[in-house]
Amino acid sequence: MGSRMFGYVTVNQKELKIKDYDRYRSFYCGLCRMLGKRHGIAGELALTYDMNFLAILLNGLYEKPLVGERHRCLTHPVRRHDMLLNEVVEYAADMGILLAYYKALDDVRDDGSLKARAFAAKVHRSADRVALNYPRQAEAIRTNVEALRNAEDAGEYDLDRIAGYTGMFTAEVFVMQEDEWADELRTIGFYLGKFIYLLDAYDDLDKDVKKGEYNPWTPEMKRRDFEALVENTLMMMMSESAKAFEKLPVIQDVDILRNIIYSGVWMKFDLARKKREEREVGR
Numbered sequence: 337m338g339s340r341m342f343g344y345v346t347v348n349q350k351e352l353k354i355k356d357y358d359r360y361r362s363f364y365c366g367l368c369r370m371l372g373k374r375h376g377i378a379g380e381l382a383l384t385y386d387m388n389f390l391a392i393l394l395n396g397l398y399e400k401p402l403v404g405e406r407h408r409c410l411t412h413p414v415r416r417h418d419m420l421l422n423e424v425v426e427y428a429a430d431m432g433i434l435l436a437y438y439k440a441l442d443d444v445r446d447d448g449s450l451k452a453r454a455f456a457a458k459v460h461r462s463a464d465r466v467a468l469n470y471p472r473q474a475e476a477i478r479t480n481v482e483a484l485r486n487a488e489d490a491g492e493y494d495l496d497r498i499a500g501y502t503g504m505f506t507a508e509v510f511v512m513q514e515d516e517w518a519d520e521l522r523t524i525g526f527y528l529g530k531f532i533y534l535l536d537a538y539d540d541l542d543k544d545v546k547k548g549e550y551n552p553w554t555p556e557m558k559r560r561d562f563e564a565l566v567e568n569t570l571m572m573m574m575s576e577s578a579k580a581f582e583k584l585p586v587i588q589d590v591d592i593l594r595n596i597i598y599s600g601v602w603m604k605f606d607l608a609r610k611k612r613e614e615r616e617v618g619r
Contacts, residue, residue, distance in 0.1 A: 344532050346385040347592065348599040356592050358418070362404070363395075364388045366419035369407060370429040378458035379429070382436035386532070389596055391428035393524075394512055396586040396593060400424050424512070430466045431509045434474055437463035438481045445485070476508035488550045495534065495569065498552045503529035523580035531573035531601065538566050539608040542615060563609065574601060 347360055367388050371379040395402070400423055406416040437459055443452035467474035484501035492498050506529025507522040537544075537552050544551035556562055578597050586593065 343384050343386065344535055344601060344604045345389045345528065345596060346600045346603065347595050348603055351599055352592065352595050356589075356595070359420075359589065360388070360392070360592050362418040362420045363392050363425065365407075365409070365417045366405075366421045366425050367391055367428055367432070368409065369405070369419050370421060370425050371432060372409075374426065374429055375433050375459055375462040378455060379433055379462060381455060382429075382432040382459070384432060384435075387428045387432040387435075389593075390431065390510060391425045392589050392592055393510075393581075393586070394424045394427065395422065396588040396590065397517060397521075397584055398424060398512075399588055427512050430470065431473060433459055433462050434466050434470070434477055435509070438477045442481050442485060473505075473508045473511075477505045480505040491550070493552055493555050495552055496530075499530035499533045499573075502533035503527065505529065506532070517584060520580045520583050524577050527573045527577040527580075531570055531577065534566075534573070535570060535601075535605055535608070538570075539604065542612065563612075567605070567609075570605060 347357065349357055352360070364383075364385075368380055368383045371382055375382070403421045405419045405421060407419060408414075408416050437456060440449075440452040440456040440459075443449040444456060480501040484498070487498055487501065503526040507526040510521045510525030510528075511518045512521075534552070541551050541553050541557065545554060545557070553562075553566070556565060559565060574597070581593070581597055
Protein backbone atom coordinates (compact mmCIF):
# COMPACT_ATOMS: atom_id res chain seq x y z
CA MET A 337 0.00 0.00 0.00
CA GLY A 338 2.85 2.42 0.76
CA SER A 339 2.79 5.57 2.87
CA ARG A 340 0.23 8.11 1.73
CA MET A 341 -0.01 11.83 1.31
CA PHE A 342 -2.75 13.47 3.25
CA GLY A 343 -5.92 15.26 2.10
CA TYR A 344 -8.70 13.88 4.28
CA VAL A 345 -8.89 16.60 6.92
CA THR A 346 -11.18 19.11 5.24
CA VAL A 347 -14.27 21.19 6.02
CA ASN A 348 -17.88 20.29 5.42
CA GLN A 349 -18.67 23.44 3.45
CA LYS A 350 -22.44 22.94 3.60
CA GLU A 351 -22.42 23.22 7.37
CA LEU A 352 -20.11 26.23 7.57
CA LYS A 353 -21.12 29.91 7.67
CA ILE A 354 -20.03 31.81 4.55
CA LYS A 355 -17.68 34.09 6.52
CA ASP A 356 -16.04 31.03 8.13
CA TYR A 357 -15.60 29.34 4.76
CA ASP A 358 -14.05 32.52 3.35
CA ARG A 359 -11.63 32.58 6.27
CA TYR A 360 -10.81 28.89 5.78
CA ARG A 361 -10.05 29.61 2.10
CA SER A 362 -7.88 32.59 3.08
CA PHE A 363 -5.73 30.32 5.25
CA TYR A 364 -5.57 27.77 2.43
CA CYS A 365 -4.50 30.39 -0.14
CA GLY A 366 -2.04 31.80 2.40
CA LEU A 367 -0.53 28.36 2.91
CA CYS A 368 -0.19 27.92 -0.86
CA ARG A 369 1.46 31.33 -1.14
CA MET A 370 3.86 30.49 1.71
CA LEU A 371 4.80 27.17 0.08
CA GLY A 372 5.62 28.99 -3.14
CA LYS A 373 7.56 31.76 -1.39
CA ARG A 374 9.64 29.44 0.74
CA HIS A 375 9.98 26.38 -1.48
CA GLY A 376 9.44 27.51 -5.08
CA ILE A 377 6.66 26.62 -7.53
CA ALA A 378 7.20 22.88 -6.92
CA GLY A 379 6.54 23.57 -3.23
CA GLU A 380 2.96 24.49 -4.03
CA LEU A 381 2.36 20.83 -4.99
CA ALA A 382 2.72 20.03 -1.28
CA LEU A 383 -0.47 21.96 -0.46
CA THR A 384 -2.92 19.82 1.54
CA TYR A 385 -6.09 20.35 3.55
CA ASP A 386 -4.40 18.58 6.46
CA MET A 387 -1.67 21.19 6.84
CA ASN A 388 -4.29 23.92 6.44
CA PHE A 389 -6.09 22.39 9.43
CA LEU A 390 -2.79 22.44 11.34
CA ALA A 391 -2.24 26.12 10.48
CA ILE A 392 -5.74 27.10 11.68
CA LEU A 393 -5.39 24.96 14.82
CA LEU A 394 -1.99 26.35 15.85
CA ASN A 395 -3.03 29.88 14.95
CA GLY A 396 -6.12 29.52 17.16
CA LEU A 397 -3.96 28.24 20.00
CA TYR A 398 -1.11 30.76 19.82
CA GLU A 399 -3.05 33.72 18.37
CA LYS A 400 -0.10 35.13 16.43
CA PRO A 401 -0.75 38.34 14.47
CA LEU A 402 -1.95 37.55 10.94
CA VAL A 403 -1.04 39.52 7.83
CA GLY A 404 -3.75 39.76 5.18
CA GLU A 405 -2.62 39.94 1.55
CA ARG A 406 -4.35 39.71 -1.84
CA HIS A 407 -2.69 38.04 -4.81
CA ARG A 408 -3.42 36.31 -8.07
CA CYS A 409 -2.04 32.80 -8.37
CA LEU A 410 -1.20 30.34 -11.14
CA THR A 411 -4.18 28.12 -10.37
CA HIS A 412 -6.69 31.01 -10.25
CA PRO A 413 -5.13 33.85 -12.27
CA VAL A 414 -8.30 35.84 -13.03
CA ARG A 415 -8.93 37.50 -9.68
CA ARG A 416 -6.98 38.26 -6.55
CA HIS A 417 -7.47 36.00 -3.54
CA ASP A 418 -7.43 36.88 0.14
CA MET A 419 -4.53 35.24 1.96
CA LEU A 420 -3.66 35.02 5.63
CA LEU A 421 0.01 34.66 6.56
CA ASN A 422 2.10 34.45 9.73
CA GLU A 423 4.80 32.30 11.36
CA VAL A 424 2.29 29.52 12.09
CA VAL A 425 1.31 29.31 8.41
CA GLU A 426 5.05 29.28 7.64
CA TYR A 427 5.50 26.32 10.01
CA ALA A 428 2.60 24.43 8.36
CA ALA A 429 4.18 25.09 4.93
CA ASP A 430 7.53 23.72 6.13
CA MET A 431 5.88 20.60 7.54
CA GLY A 432 3.98 20.16 4.27
CA ILE A 433 7.27 20.12 2.36
CA LEU A 434 8.83 17.57 4.73
CA LEU A 435 5.82 15.26 4.48
CA ALA A 436 5.64 15.55 0.68
CA TYR A 437 9.40 15.02 0.30
CA TYR A 438 9.57 11.82 2.38
CA LYS A 439 6.39 10.56 0.70
CA ALA A 440 8.02 11.16 -2.72
CA LEU A 441 11.18 9.29 -1.67
CA ASP A 442 9.00 6.40 -0.51
CA ASP A 443 7.14 6.37 -3.85
CA VAL A 444 10.46 6.25 -5.70
CA ARG A 445 11.52 3.23 -3.60
CA ASP A 446 8.08 1.70 -4.01
CA ASP A 447 7.63 1.76 -7.78
CA GLY A 448 10.36 4.01 -9.20
CA SER A 449 7.79 6.77 -9.83
CA LEU A 450 9.31 9.33 -12.20
CA LYS A 451 6.88 12.01 -11.03
CA ALA A 452 7.92 11.47 -7.41
CA ARG A 453 11.60 11.45 -8.39
CA ALA A 454 11.23 14.79 -10.22
CA PHE A 455 9.38 16.36 -7.27
CA ALA A 456 11.95 15.11 -4.73
CA ALA A 457 14.78 16.50 -6.87
CA LYS A 458 13.09 19.91 -7.01
CA VAL A 459 12.40 20.26 -3.28
CA HIS A 460 15.26 18.32 -1.68
CA ARG A 461 17.27 21.47 -0.82
CA SER A 462 14.20 22.98 0.80
CA ALA A 463 13.44 19.77 2.67
CA ASP A 464 17.05 19.55 3.92
CA ARG A 465 16.82 23.13 5.17
CA VAL A 466 13.55 22.46 6.97
CA ALA A 467 15.00 19.25 8.48
CA LEU A 468 17.89 21.28 9.92
CA ASN A 469 15.44 23.72 11.50
CA TYR A 470 13.08 21.00 12.76
CA PRO A 471 15.21 17.89 13.42
CA ARG A 472 12.64 16.28 15.78
CA GLN A 473 9.83 16.40 13.21
CA ALA A 474 12.08 15.39 10.30
CA GLU A 475 13.48 12.40 12.18
CA ALA A 476 9.97 11.28 13.21
CA ILE A 477 8.71 11.44 9.60
CA ARG A 478 11.77 9.72 8.13
CA THR A 479 11.95 6.85 10.64
CA ASN A 480 8.21 6.18 10.79
CA VAL A 481 7.70 6.27 7.00
CA GLU A 482 10.51 3.70 6.79
CA ALA A 483 9.09 1.60 9.64
CA LEU A 484 5.66 1.66 7.99
CA ARG A 485 7.16 0.51 4.70
CA ASN A 486 8.97 -2.37 6.44
CA ALA A 487 5.86 -3.40 8.39
CA GLU A 488 3.72 -3.43 5.24
CA ASP A 489 6.37 -5.43 3.38
CA ALA A 490 6.47 -7.92 6.28
CA GLY A 491 2.66 -8.31 6.14
CA GLU A 492 1.83 -6.68 9.49
CA TYR A 493 -1.95 -6.70 9.90
CA ASP A 494 -2.32 -5.42 13.46
CA LEU A 495 -4.41 -2.31 12.67
CA ASP A 496 -3.34 -0.45 15.80
CA ARG A 497 0.36 -1.04 15.23
CA ILE A 498 0.41 -0.41 11.49
CA ALA A 499 -1.62 2.82 11.75
CA GLY A 500 0.55 3.88 14.68
CA TYR A 501 3.50 4.74 12.42
CA THR A 502 1.52 7.46 10.64
CA GLY A 503 0.16 8.49 14.03
CA MET A 504 3.65 8.90 15.47
CA PHE A 505 5.01 11.18 12.78
CA THR A 506 1.78 13.21 12.63
CA ALA A 507 2.00 13.67 16.41
CA GLU A 508 5.43 15.29 16.09
CA VAL A 509 4.35 17.48 13.15
CA PHE A 510 1.46 18.85 15.25
CA VAL A 511 3.87 20.04 17.96
CA MET A 512 5.40 23.30 16.76
CA GLN A 513 7.13 23.93 20.10
CA GLU A 514 7.54 22.00 23.34
CA ASP A 515 5.25 23.80 25.80
CA GLU A 516 2.28 23.22 28.08
CA TRP A 517 0.06 22.28 25.10
CA ALA A 518 2.47 19.79 23.49
CA ASP A 519 0.80 16.71 25.03
CA GLU A 520 -2.66 17.62 23.74
CA LEU A 521 -1.30 18.51 20.30
CA ARG A 522 0.58 15.21 20.13
CA THR A 523 -2.58 13.33 21.03
CA ILE A 524 -4.62 15.17 18.37
CA GLY A 525 -1.94 14.43 15.77
CA PHE A 526 -1.41 10.82 16.82
CA TYR A 527 -5.04 9.75 16.54
CA LEU A 528 -5.68 11.91 13.50
CA GLY A 529 -2.69 10.29 11.77
CA LYS A 530 -4.06 6.81 12.54
CA PHE A 531 -7.50 7.87 11.31
CA ILE A 532 -6.03 9.16 8.03
CA TYR A 533 -4.01 6.01 7.41
CA LEU A 534 -6.94 3.64 8.08
CA LEU A 535 -9.46 5.75 6.13
CA ASP A 536 -7.06 5.95 3.19
CA ALA A 537 -6.60 2.17 3.31
CA TYR A 538 -10.38 1.65 3.40
CA ASP A 539 -10.77 3.99 0.43
CA ASP A 540 -8.19 1.95 -1.53
CA LEU A 541 -9.27 -1.51 -0.37
CA ASP A 542 -11.00 -2.78 -3.53
CA LYS A 543 -8.23 -1.41 -5.75
CA ASP A 544 -5.49 -2.99 -3.59
CA VAL A 545 -7.24 -6.38 -3.44
CA LYS A 546 -7.70 -6.35 -7.22
CA LYS A 547 -3.99 -5.63 -7.75
CA GLY A 548 -2.93 -8.09 -5.05
CA GLU A 549 -1.30 -5.30 -3.05
CA TYR A 550 -1.01 -4.96 0.71
CA ASN A 551 -3.91 -3.39 2.62
CA PRO A 552 -4.32 -3.59 6.41
CA TRP A 553 -8.08 -4.21 6.12
CA THR A 554 -7.76 -7.27 3.85
CA PRO A 555 -7.98 -9.97 6.59
CA GLU A 556 -11.15 -8.35 7.99
CA MET A 557 -13.08 -7.67 4.80
CA LYS A 558 -14.92 -11.02 4.72
CA ARG A 559 -16.49 -10.33 8.13
CA ARG A 560 -20.23 -9.72 8.04
CA ASP A 561 -19.80 -6.70 10.30
CA PHE A 562 -16.88 -5.31 8.30
CA GLU A 563 -18.42 -1.90 7.55
CA ALA A 564 -19.37 -1.45 11.20
CA LEU A 565 -15.85 -2.48 12.27
CA VAL A 566 -14.30 0.18 10.01
CA GLU A 567 -16.68 2.89 11.19
CA ASN A 568 -16.22 2.05 14.89
CA THR A 569 -12.42 1.93 14.56
CA LEU A 570 -12.35 5.32 12.84
CA MET A 571 -14.85 6.71 15.38
CA MET A 572 -12.55 5.72 18.25
CA MET A 573 -9.59 7.49 16.61
CA MET A 574 -11.51 10.71 16.03
CA SER A 575 -13.09 10.76 19.47
CA GLU A 576 -9.61 10.61 21.09
CA SER A 577 -8.46 13.41 18.79
CA ALA A 578 -11.56 15.49 19.58
CA LYS A 579 -11.19 14.94 23.35
CA ALA A 580 -7.64 16.32 23.25
CA PHE A 581 -8.75 19.24 21.05
CA GLU A 582 -11.46 20.25 23.53
CA LYS A 583 -8.80 20.60 26.25
CA LEU A 584 -7.07 23.39 24.31
CA PRO A 585 -8.03 27.02 25.05
CA VAL A 586 -8.88 27.75 21.40
CA ILE A 587 -11.47 30.45 20.77
CA GLN A 588 -10.35 31.89 17.42
CA ASP A 589 -11.81 29.95 14.46
CA VAL A 590 -13.17 27.28 16.79
CA ASP A 591 -16.28 26.83 14.60
CA ILE A 592 -14.09 26.01 11.59
CA LEU A 593 -11.97 23.57 13.62
CA ARG A 594 -15.01 21.82 15.11
CA ASN A 595 -16.60 21.58 11.67
CA ILE A 596 -13.49 19.73 10.42
CA ILE A 597 -13.10 17.46 13.48
CA TYR A 598 -16.76 16.49 13.91
CA SER A 599 -18.03 16.63 10.34
CA GLY A 600 -15.48 17.35 7.58
CA VAL A 601 -13.25 14.32 8.16
CA TRP A 602 -16.25 12.00 7.74
CA MET A 603 -17.14 13.25 4.25
CA LYS A 604 -14.40 11.15 2.62
CA PHE A 605 -15.49 8.12 4.65
CA ASP A 606 -19.12 8.52 3.55
CA LEU A 607 -17.96 8.88 -0.05
CA ALA A 608 -15.74 5.79 0.14
CA ARG A 609 -18.51 3.73 1.75
CA LYS A 610 -21.01 4.83 -0.90
CA LYS A 611 -18.60 3.79 -3.67
CA ARG A 612 -18.17 0.36 -2.04
CA GLU A 613 -21.95 -0.08 -1.66
CA GLU A 614 -22.50 0.79 -5.31
CA ARG A 615 -19.87 -1.75 -6.37
CA GLU A 616 -21.50 -4.42 -4.18
CA VAL A 617 -24.88 -3.75 -5.80
CA GLY A 618 -23.27 -3.91 -9.26
CA ARG A 619 -21.75 -7.36 -8.60
